[in-house]
Structures are given as structure tokens and as C-alpha cells.
Amino acid sequence: MKSKLSLQFKKRDFIIIAAALLLAAAVFLFFLPKGETGRLYAEISKNGEVIASLPLDTDAEYVVNGDYENVVTISDGSAFFSSSNCPNEDCVHTGKLTKAGQLAVCLPNGVTLRIVGGEGDVDAIAG
Amino acid sequence: MKNGLKKLTVCGLMTAVCLILGYLEHLLPFSLIIPLPGIKLGLSNIALLVVLLMYGPAYAYGVTALKCGLSALLFGSVTSLAFSLTGGLLAMTAMWLLTLTFKEKLSVFGVSVAGAVMHNVGQLSAASVIMGSAAVFSYLPLLATAGTVTGLVTAAVASRTLHLLGYEKDAVLS
Numbered sequence: 001m002k003s004k005l006s007l008q009f010k011k012r013d014f015i016i017i018a019a020a021l022l023l024a025a026a027v028f029l030f031f032l033p034k035g036e037t038g039r040l041y042a043e044i045s046k047n048g049e050v051i052a053s054l055p056l057d058t059d060a061e062y063v064v065n066g067d068y069e070n071v072v073t074i075s076d077g078s079a080f081f082s083s084s085n086c087p088n089e090d091c092v093h094t095g096k097l098t099k100a101g102q103l104a105v106c107l108p109n110g111v112t113l114r115i116v117g118g119e120g121d122v123d124a125i126a127g
Numbered sequence: 128m129k130n131g132l133k134k135l136t137v138c139g140l141m142t143a144v145c146l147i148l149g150y151l152e153h154l155l156p157f158s159l160i161i162p163l164p165g166i167k168l169g170l171s172n173i174a175l176l177v178v179l180l181m182y183g184p185a186y187a188y189g190v191t192a193l194k195c196g197l198s199a200l201l202f203g204s205v206t207s208l209a210f211s212l213t214g215g216l217l218a219m220t221a222m223w224l225l226t227l228t229f230k231e232k233l234s235v236f237g238v239s240v241a242g243a244v245m246h247n248v249g250q251l252s253a254a255s256v257i258m259g260s261a262a263v264f265s266y267l268p269l270l271a272t273a274g275t276v277t278g279l280v281t282a283a284v285a286s287r288t289l290h291l292l293g294y295e296k297d298a299v300l301s
Contacts, residue, residue: 005180005226006234007286007295013237016225020244020275028268048259087204103265107254108206112262 033101033117040100040115042079044072047110054079056098056115068109079113081106138186141178145171145194146201153202166270168277169243175219176235176242176285180294184223191215210253217249218242235289236282243278244271 040056046064054060056077064070070091073082078096081104091106097115104113148170155168171194179187195215199208222242225233247270254263 004231004295005229005238006231007290008234009236010232010234012229012233013240016233016237016241017275017279020240020271020278023244024268024271024275027264027271031265031268045258045260045262101265103262105254105258105263105266107257110258112258112260114262 031101033099038117040077040117042072042074042097043114043116045112045114053116064109064111066109066111068106070106070109070111072113079115080104081113084109134182134186138178138182138190141174142190142193142197144174145190146198148174149194149198150202166273169246169274169281170284172218172239172242172246172278172281173285173288176222176239176282177288177292179219179222179226180235180289181292184219187219187223188216191219206257209257210250213253214246214249217252218246221245234282235286236279239282239285240275240278243274243281247271247274 042052042054042056043050044052044054044062044064046066051064052062054062054074056074056079058074059076060074061082062072062074064072068084068086070084070086071082073080078098080096081091081094084092084106086106086108088108091104091109091111091113094104097104097113100115100117102115105111152167152170175187175191175194178190192212192215195208195211199205199211203211219242222238222245225238225241229237247267251263251267251270255261
């Protein structure tokens, strides 16, 4: 194995760094929320299927069962995992979501909590 | 034969180094600052880079697989094994192909950054399969940016380590 890499920083390293940051920017733009206007909803999915869509302006609590139990709380226009009995509780540590496109995930339970804009409201106003 | 034995010994040592570095990272409360399972320094990539550059891809893949398997056994679960294997193998493949393609025109810095970012891509791919949704990829911008920074930091350590091991002088650990 005689394909020797340099140990000193080379100009071409900038290309790799630029590519990495470009990838980050492209994915960021791709996930930028489109229909931000109107009512916001907290969309709860389990294993890829939407199981609940709750308006952010109405306080509520939703329990997701599965391998673990997640409690999603909606209060004061924010949605968050208020408690969970999963191992790391990354979902709870993610904190409160308030803007469209924000996401909290409980990997062990296969649950995502996502804020989405309500598209129907725009039509309702127009009509 | 003596040569092979030495390589095997060093690879065992490097696997141990990977596990210790992984454990040290585990102790840092990183996930409390940024609550994403994927954000970490990736210190064990230092040892993996050293093995890849000194001994080539076969040994490097071996150490990667051992590191993933053993750390899942010691600190993780079946799910975490799926994550670290997809991340680890994708990262190693990216680093190997870049080394093969660019050789001396590229440095450990670029290779390490590519490895860090591909590690994140691999983990998110595993996550999106488990979750049945591509929504987790919305974490990629944050993870890839963090990976670029941590990749440069670990590359600086790997560069120094490789220099001390005599990487430039052919007098490699063999």
C-alpha cells in the first residue's frame, strides 16, 4: 500500500471542505419550510406513518406507545417531548419546537415530531 | 511472517485505542449541549486513519468492524450497532477511495473531513430506514457542518501521530 497521502494541508482539501459545506447548505435549503403561513401543526409520526396532527395553538398532550412511551405536550404555541422512558432521552433534550420545519426524534421508539404549516388555511382565507 | 504478526498486534492495539477514545467521548456530555445522537468528536477516527494509511484498506475495514461490534457490545445495543456499522463502513470507504484517487495531492485533513461527513450520512441513512422517513435528513446540515470542524480537529491529531510514526519515511510500523 504505497498511496501516500500528504500530512500537510493541501489546496485540494479545500475542495473536500467546500463540498461538505455545500452538501449541508443544499440539504438545508431542501428542508426549508415552504408554507410557513397559516396555522402550525405538530405532526407526530411513528415508523413513517403520521399518527396525529395537532394544532399548535391548542394545548394538548399526546401519548405515543410502542417499545417505549413518549409524551408529547403542546403548550403556548410549542410542541415538545415532555417525557420519555427511552434510554438517552435525546427526544426530551431536543427541547421545544415552535417553527415550521423543526424536528425532534425518538429513534428507539421510531417517533418523529415535526412542525408543519397548515396549507389549508391559505385557501380558507382566500375563499 | 513476523511482519504480519506485528501488523496484527498493532491493529489489536488500535482497536483498543478506538474503544477507549469512544468511551471518553461517551463521558463528555455532548448530547446535553446538542441533543443529537450523531454529534461527537469522532476521536476514534484518528486510530482508523492511522491504520488505513499505514496498513491499507483490508486492516482498516477489519478494525472498523471490530470497533463497531465491540463498542455496541460494551456500550450500545443492536440499533446502535446498525448505526455505527453503516456510518463506519461508509466513512472508511470514502476515506479509502479518496486516498486511492488523490494520493499525495490530498492530505489527511480532506480525507478526515470526508470521513466525518460520510459517517453522518451513513448514520442518517440507517435512521431513515428505521424511522421509515427521510425527515431525519433535515439534521444533516447541522451534523455535516459539525463533522467538518471535528474532522479537521481529528485530522490535526492524526497528522501529528502519523508523522511521529514515520509515515513519510517508509519506515512504517512494519
